[in-house]
Structure formats: C-alpha cells, structure tokens
Amino acid sequence: MSVDRQFKRYYAKEISNLAEGTVCVVRGWVEDIRPLGKxxxxxxxDRTGLAQIVLNKNIVGEETFKVGENLxxxxxxxxxxxxxxxxxxxxxxxxxxxxxxxxxxSKPPFPIDPTGRVFSSLDKRLDARALDLRNPQVMAIxxxxxxxxxxxxxxxxxxxxxxxxxxxIIGQAAEGGANxxxxxxxxxxxxxxxxxxxxxxxxxxxxxxxxxxxxxxxxEKSHTLRHVCEFTSLDMEAAYMDEFDVMNVAEEVxxxxxxxxxxxxxxxxxxxxxxxxxxxxxxxRISYTEAIEKLREKRMIEWGxxxxxxxxxxxxRTFKEFYFIYHWPLAIKPFYIERLDDRLSKxxxxxxxxxxxxxxxxxxxxxxELEKRLIEQELDPKDFEYHLKTFDYGMPPHSGxxxxxxxxxMVVTGRNNIRETILYPRDPKRLVP
RNA sequence: GCCCAGGUAGUAUAGAUCGGUUAGUAUCUCCGGCUGUCACCCGGAGGGUCGCGGGUUCAAGUCCCGCCCUGGGCGCCA
Numbered sequence: 001m002s003v004d005r006q007f008k009r010y011y012a013k014e015i016s017n018l019a020e021g022t023v024c025v026v027r028g029w030v031e032d033i034r035p036l037g038k039x040x041x042x043x044x045x046d047r048t049g050l051a052q053i054v055l056n057k058n059i060v061g062e063e064t065f066k067v068g069e070n071l072x073x074x075x076x077x078x079x080x081x082x083x084x085x086x087x088x089x090x091x092x093x094x095x096x097x098x099x100x101x102x103x104x105x106s107k108p109p110f111p112i113d114p115t116g117r118v119f120s121s122l123d124k125r126l127d128a129r130a131l132d133l134r135n136p137q138v139m140a141i142x143x144x145x146x147x148x149x150x151x152x153x154x155x156x157x158x159x160x161x162x163x164x165x166x167x168x169i170i171g172q173a174a175e176g177g178a179n180x181x182x183x184x185x186x187x188x189x190x191x192x193x194x195x196x197x198x199x200x201x202x203x204x205x206x207x208x209x210x211x212x213x214x215x216x217x218x219x220e221k222s223h224t225l226r227h228v229c230e231f232t233s234l235d236m237e238a239a240y241m242d243e244f245d246v247m248n249v250a251e252e253v254x255x256x257x258x259x260x261x262x263x264x265x266x267x268x269x270x271x272x273x274x275x276x277x278x279x280x281x282x283x284x285r286i287s288y289t290e291a292i293e294k295l296r297e298k299r300m301i302e303w304g305x306x307x308x309x310x311x312x313x314x315x316x317r318t319f320k321e322f323y324f325i326y327h328w329p330l331a332i333k334p335f336y337i338e339r340l341d342d343r344l345s346k347x348x349x350x351x352x353x354x355x356x357x358x359x360x361x362x363x364x365x366x367x368x369e370l371e372k373r374l375i376e377q378e379l380d381p382k383d384f385e386y387h388l389k390t391f392d393y394g395m396p397p398h399s400g401x402x403x404x405x406x407x408x409x410m411v412v413t414g415r416n417n418i419r420e421t422i423l424y425p426r427d428p429k430r431l432v433p
Numbered sequence: 434g435c436c437c438a439g440g441u442a443g444u445a446u447a448g449a450u451c452g453g454u455u456a457g458u459a460u461c462u463c464c465g466g467c468u469g470u471c472a473c474c475c476g477g478a479g480g481g482u483c484g485c486g487g488g489u490u491c492a493a494g495u496c497c498c499g500c501c502c503u504g505g506g507c508g509c510c511a
C-alpha cells in the first residue's frame with residue numbers, strides 16, 4: 001500500500017535544499033491539482049510548507065497517472081520520486097514522481113476553503129477547526145502559541161520556579177465574584193475552578209516559587225472579542241516577593257516571549273503579515289490615581305471607581321504598548337490583596353493598550369486580616385476554613401499574578417478575536433467541537 | 434441581560450430604496466481537451482425550500498408580524 005520505506009521522508013520545506021537526483025518520499029495533503037494532458041502538477045502541503053510533485057504519464061505509467069488525475073483536494077498522499085529543478089514560481093526544487101499512493105481520500109465538498117481563496121466566517125471555520133488549521137495563517141497562530149508557552153516555561157525555570165498542577169474540580173465556591181460552572185461529583189456538588197488562587201498561595205509556604213499554565217472556567221455570558229468560558233491562564237506565586245518584585249517577573253516573562261517569538265517565528269509572522277509589539281524595558285508604570293487624573297481630562301470620573309471598557313480604551317490611546325497600572329483602590333480588589341493604606345491596595349494590572357493581560361499583587365498573609373477582609377466583602381470565613389488554617393502553619397509573605405495566555409497571544413499575533421488564538425474555543429454559544 | 438447590523442448553492446457574495454421573465458457572479462464538484470502549470474487555461478455540466486413559521490397581494494428573496502441563528506458594541510468579568 002505504502003511507497004518504498006527504505007527512502008527517507010522529507011518535509012516540504014526541506015526539499016528545496018536537496019541535491020538534484022535525491023530520492024525522497026513526500027507526504028502531505030493535496031492543496032491543488034493541475035492536470036495538463038500527459039503531465040499533472042500536484043501541490044502538496046505539510047506542516048512545514050508547500051511542495052510540488054510532477055506526474056509524467058510516460059514515467060509513472062497509465063495506472064499511477066490515473067491515480068493522480070482522480071485525486072481530490074485535501075486527500076493525504078505519499079509520493080516517491082527524484083528531486084529536480086523546478087520552473088515553478090513558488091519552489092526552487094520539485095519532485096518528479098515515480099510512485100504515488102493515496103493514504104486517505106478526502107470527500108468534498110468541504111464546509112470551508114482551507115486554502116483561504118474564498119474566506120469563510122469564523123463560525124464556519126470553528127465548526128471545521130481541524131480542517132481550518134491546514135490554512136497556513138491559522139497554523140501560524142498555533143506555532144507561535146507553542147513558542148510562547150515554551151518561552152514562558154524557560155523564563156520561570158531560569159528564575160527558580162517550580163511548575164505545579166492544582167485541581168480543576170473544586171468543592172467550594174470560593175472567592176465569590178465570577179460565576180462558576182456547577183457539576184455533580186458523585187453525590188456532592190462541585191465546581192470547575194475559575195483560578196488556582198488559593199492553592200498557589202498555599203504552595204508558597206513549602207515550594208516558595210511556583211507557576212502553573214492551565215485552563216480555567218467562567219460561567220459568564222460575556223459577548224465580547226476578549227472573553228471566553230474556558231481560557232488558559234499563566235499563574236505565578238512567590239514567597240518573599242512584593243508587588244513590585246512580581247511586576248518585574250511579569251515584565252521579564254513578556255519581554256522574553258516577544259524576543260523568542262521574534263527569533264523563532266519570523267516565517268509565521270510574515271505569513272500573518274503582522275509586526276510584533278515593541279518592547280522596551282522597563283515597562284511604563286502608572287498608578288491608579290494617575291490614571292484617574294489622566295481620564296479626568298476626558299470625562300467625569302470619581303476616584304475609587306473601577307475602570308470601564310471605555311476608560312481602558314481611552315488609556316490605550318495614550319499607552320499603546322505594555323504598561324502597568326498599580327495601587328488600585330482596596331474596595332474594588334479581591335479580599336486576598338494586601339492593604340497599602342486605608343484606601344489603596346498593593347495590586348496591579350498589566351495592560352497592553354486597552355487590553356487587560358494580567359492582574360496581581362501582594363497578598364494578605366495574616367489570618368486575622370484575611371478574615372476581616374472576607375467579612376468586608378460579604379463572604380463567610382467558614383467557607384474558607386481549609387484555606388485560612390494554612391495561615392496558622394506559618395505562611396511567608398508572598399505575591400503573585402495571573403496572566404491570560406490567550407490574550408497575550410492576541411497581542412503577539414495581532415488578532416482581535418480571542419477565539420482565533422484558541423484551538424477549540426468555548427463561549428456561551430459554542431460547546432462543540 | 435440591553436442595543437445595533439445581518440441570514441441568498443459546499444464557501445463567499447450581487448440582487449431589497451421601486452414586489453413582476455429562468456435568482457446573477459466567483460470559487461467549488463463532475464465530464465471532455467491540453468507536456469511546464471502555479472488561484473493554469475479552454476469547452477460543457479451540476480449545485481438554491483433566498484434562516485423558519487405566519488400574514489398582505491393576482492404575484493414576495495424583496496413589504497408586515499413572530500421566532501431561531503450569526504456577527505459586533507455595552508454590561509457582567511481575581
């Protein structure tokens with residue numbers, strides 16, 4: 001069934017560098033078939049790029065030639081042949097086929113056009129996501145995503161952080177605020193985790209420096225380009241660091257991500273026709289109070305108010321790159337953020353333009369203060385007993401943040417819809433595939 | 434949850450202001466031709482309950498009502 005196994009398989013991209021006459025095996029999906037009588041050109045694509053296979057009736061014979069003529073687009077083929085110079089505009093070298101086998105025959109019509117000649121709506125594309133990924137532009141996003149994840153891990157390893165995995169099925173609807181997805185856990189009620197917040201704080205009392213990359217869940221019917229119900233979060237928490245220390249960590253992570261993508265994904269960036277955001281260290285840092293003053297030039301806003309979408313868009317016009325907004329009012333931050341004075345907190349957000357990428361701060365590390373803050377926010381300390389107890393075991397001062405990986409990808413790949421950066425996104429209307 | 438814009442072959446679109454012949458185009462799929470194509474070309478064919486239901490009318494893709502779906506904005510959002 002298969003062509004001769006003794007010959008090496010080359011990726012499409014490699015063929016251009018092979019010497020004339022090299023015998024090679026090419027595998028991939030058929031992008032185009034151009035029959036010209038006794039000569040057929042097949043463009044085949046794999047994850048690395050495009051290759052051209054030439055089928056000559058006088059060389060392969062009647063039977064194989066017919067296989068080539070009757071191919072369907074998107075089918076998976078395997079060809080064996082010799083490399084020769086090509087007159088193609090797209091590739092310098094091509095493969096003159098001696099054998100051709102169909103490994104999987106596709107069945108048109110397809111719900112979308114993965115070559116991108118006719119644009120399909122995102123909705124249709126997501127319905128056929130597996131096929132959509134054959135589009136080099138779509139594939140490029142996820143190759144970059146791979147680099148981003150790799151870069152993040154390398155930075156944290158270098159900084160002496162330990163990678164951890166906290167539970168995603170949780171028993172207590174902690175934290176209040178956002179809505180949790182409920183599920184049944186045998187006879188008990190359980191929830192899908194919205195964050196590793198309490199776990200990662202607890203881990204600082206032993207592992208000191210931890211980070212986690214994982215998916216979390218929010219049952220919110222958000223209808224925007226930057227919210228989904230299942231998102232990937234990068235979380236870190238470190239003992240003995242304050243809010244400015246962990247802001248520096250965030251800056252280093254983001255800076256390295258940009259530099260690594262620049263180094264490793266120039267081809268993908270070109271396919272996407274985007275330029276990476278400029279990064280200069282240190283990132284700009286403005287306090288919440290300064291942000292309010294800035295906004296006052298444009299509209300009536302009271303100190304203490306949370307910033308709305310329109311405010312962030314306004315700020316984004318002034319601060320077009322990465323920047324921090326730090327020391328937010330205590331009242332609009334969660335209970336575990338430490339107090340700075342009677343009205344401010346040791347908190348910060350990392351922004352890119354109008355987009356909120358990360359949020360963090362120094363944490364409360366006394367049990368008494370934590371209980372007080374819970375009550376202030378109308379939460380019941382009894383529900384947090386398992387967490388509060390850990391503060392009696394000796395809890396180091398610690399700080400941390402959570403960063404939306406999908407949002408960071410939006411910035412890096414220049415997409416304006418978060419769904420483009422997630423393989424199989426989940427939003428209030430989409431649960432499949 | 435609120436507001437706005439949409440829904441026409443597999444895909445993407447034109448046609449709606451003014452109701453009237455066989456709903457047009459590109460791509461796609463199939464058949465025929467071609468030895469250097471490259472979004473090949475040339476010739477032929479196929480594919481549409483115009484989102485669903487109801488109404489007005491001699492006549493509805495087009496006008497009216499309801500519903501469903503999609504996109505976008507706001508809100509919600511550690």
